[in-house]
Amino acid sequence: MSDRLTIPRPDDMHLHLRDGAMLAGVLPETARHFGRAIIMPNLVPPVVTMAEAQAYRARIMAALPKGADFTPLMTLYLTEGTDAADVAAAHSAGLIHAVKLYPAGATTNSHGGVRDITRVLPVLEKMAEIGLPLCIHGEVTDPDVDIFDREAVFIDTVLDPLRRRLPQLRVVMEHITTSQGVDYARTGGDSLAATITTHHLIINRNHILAGGIKPHYYCLPVAKRESHRLALRAAATSGEARFFLGTDSAPHIDALKEHACGCAGCFTATNTMPLLAHVFEEMGALDRLAGFTSRFGAAFYGLPVSGKTLTLTKSAAPTIWPEKLDTGAGPVTIFNPGFPVFWQVAD
Ligand code: NCD
Numbered sequence: 066m067s068d069r070l071t072i073p074r075p076d077d078m079h080l081h082l083r084d085g086a087m088l089a090g091v092l093p094e095t096a097r098h099f100g101r102a103i104i105m106p107n108l109v110p111p112v113v114t115m116a117e118a119q120a121y122r123a124r125i126m127a128a129l130p131k132g133a134d135f136t137p138l139m140t141l142y143l144t145e146g147t148d149a150a151d152v153a154a155a156h157s158a159g160l161i162h163a164v165k166l167y168p169a170g171a172t173t174n175s176h177g178g179v180r181d182i183t184r185v186l187p188v189l190e191k192m193a194e195i196g197l198p199l200c201i202h203g204e205v206t207d208p209d210v211d212i213f214d215r216e217a218v219f220i221d222t223v224l225d226p227l228r229r230r231l232p233q234l235r236v237v238m239e240h241i242t243t244s245q246g247v248d249y250a251r252t253g254g255d256s257l258a259a260t261i262t263t264h265h266l267i268i269n270r271n272h273i274l275a276g277g278i279k280p281h282y283y284c285l286p287v288a289k290r291e292s293h294r295l296a297l298r299a300a301a302t303s304g305e306a307r308f309f310l311g312t313d314s315a316p317h318i319d320a321l322k323e324h325a326c327g328c329a330g331c332f333t334a335t336n337t338m339p340l341l342a343h344v345f346e347e348m349g350a351l352d353r354l355a356g357f358t359s360r361f362g363a364a365f366y367g368l369p370v371s372g373k374t375l376t377l378t379k380s381a382a383p384t385i386w387p388e389k390l391d392t393g394a395g396p397v398t399i400f401n402p403g404f405p406v407f408w409q410v411a412d
């Protein structure tokens with residue numbers, strides 16, 4: 066059994082950095098291990114235009130620790146008022162790498178998202194033409210649909226019809242949580258991919274709800290039953306290039322997580338790489354970790370694999386992380402896998 070693994074510097078293809086004091090607090094956690102990340106645009110107010118993405122990128126660059134080797138890959142938040150020409154200009158300027166579709170009301174800061182997908186077809190047609198990927202939060206918002214079924218229903222009623230209508234559109238199914246998501250991702254060719262988070266490889270819905278409610282395991286899409294977690298593990302460790310890492314690390318201060326109406330999001334930026342080494346080793350697939358974290362996402366987004374490396378080592382004693390990250394916005398609880406992890410990132 067190997068206790069040392071060197072991989073190309075990884076990319077996080079789905080990351081929430083927020084803004085202001087929270088951005089300053091969480092950014093170093095990602096920049097320490099990751100060379101690039103697809104930056105989610107669900108700020109308040111959201112990052113809708115090229116000018117807003119430029120300004121947000123500048124704030125991220127200003128918040129980077131000195132000497133950090135990190136490139137934010139910007140995205141735009143799709144609204145029913147989005148201007149296709151502005152999207153195309155942001156893409157041809159090299160500023161944005163994707164557009165994010167949030168069904169209105171599906172998750173944190175999604176109320177400005179899309180209610181009626183036919184209203185954004187002109188933008189999607191332009192994106193298909195220029196090869197700009199659409200990252201999709203794939204859940205329906207219909208209150209009559211059970212929250213555990215919202216991903217599967219979205220695939221059948223929104224995603225599949227959309228892809229039949231616009232087969233050229235490049236699509237990333239973000240943070241898939243179900244075996245239906247895994248199966249559907251496999252039906253697509255090179256134009257379809259899916260990100261998988263670290264936490265969905267580790268928790269199922271019992272972790273959230275059994276033996277007392279655990280707000281720090283609540284995220285959206287919500288973790289499903291064990292059979293789905295096993296399907297995600299098999300997909301992530303399969304070596305299929307359509308599945309790659311998007312941590313969806315989504316910081317909220319503890320006061321808003323431990324609340325009568327707690328926010329959705331798990332904060333995994335700090336310990337994602339050791340946790341993934343643990344999971345991949347458990348699956349007998351350590352040799353496939355580099356594909357999942359460092360090669361397949363880059364390939365989908367048309368980026369070179371990093372020339373830098375990251376080394377993970379395994380010790381006899383468990384790795385200890387602080388329970389919380391103190392940010393200027395308040396404390397953020399670091400994802401606790403609930404089992405000892407012996408991997409760490411070597412400096
Ligand atoms: C994300 C957030 O907090 O911005 N929350 C989450 O539970 N994943 C939004 C999202 O990606 O759904």
Ligand code: ZN
Nearest residue numbers: 081105313315
């Ligand atoms: Zn997210």
